[in-house]
Amino acid sequence: MTSAPVGNPSRNCVSCGRSISWDANVCPYCGHDFRVAMAGPAAMQKKDSSMPLIAGVLLIICSLGYIVMGGWMMAAGTSLMGFTEDIGGGAVAACGGLVLVLGILVLLGGVFAIKKTHFGLALVASILSLGTGLGIVALILVIISKDEFT
Ligand SMILES: [Zn+2]
Incomplete structure (x- = not known):
């Protein structure tokens, strides 16, 4: 027994x-x-660190860089179109538009990271901003704090 x-x-x-x-x-x-x-x-206490907040702020800083750069490229490209007949100005303006859209996506991801929602979008925004040094830090912070996202 x-x-x-x-x-x-x-x-x-x-x-x-x-x-x-x-x-x-x-x-x-x-x-x-x-x-x-x-x-x-x-x-269980939901983990609560300031990492998503920091990541979100970094992403928003990156996004502002993209938006400023995109806006500037669009303006420069549009003004070039007035002077030349070739597609150079149009291509610059189109690139600027893409950078601008990228910036808006990163901005949204940053806001989501601060609100700790839509982990996937915050992750995508971090990857999109990898071109800047801040994006790498944001990506690491977002991945570490995955559990905090709802
Ligand atoms: Zn045991």
Whole structure:
């Protein structure tokens, strides 16, 4: 017979598998804390760091760079079109428009990162801003704080 004596019920530790006292809060063998496990996800404190906020601010700074650059390229390209017949000015303006759209996407990602929503968009925005040094930092921060996003 392997059943535990009545009055002293035991169970197996979910972490190391050894038999421990039923009402033990912490496994004496491996130190596994059952109070955390039993509390469940609902009672668990949601991790809350300022990393998404920092990432969001960095992304917004990057986005402003893109928007300023895109706007400038569009303006420069449009003014070139007035002087020349070739497509050079139009191409510059089109590139500027793309950079501008990129900037707006990064800006949205930054706002989402600050609000800790839409992890995917915050991640995409970080990748889109990798061209700047700040984007790399933002990408790392967004990935580390993935759990904080809703
Ligand atoms: Zn254990």
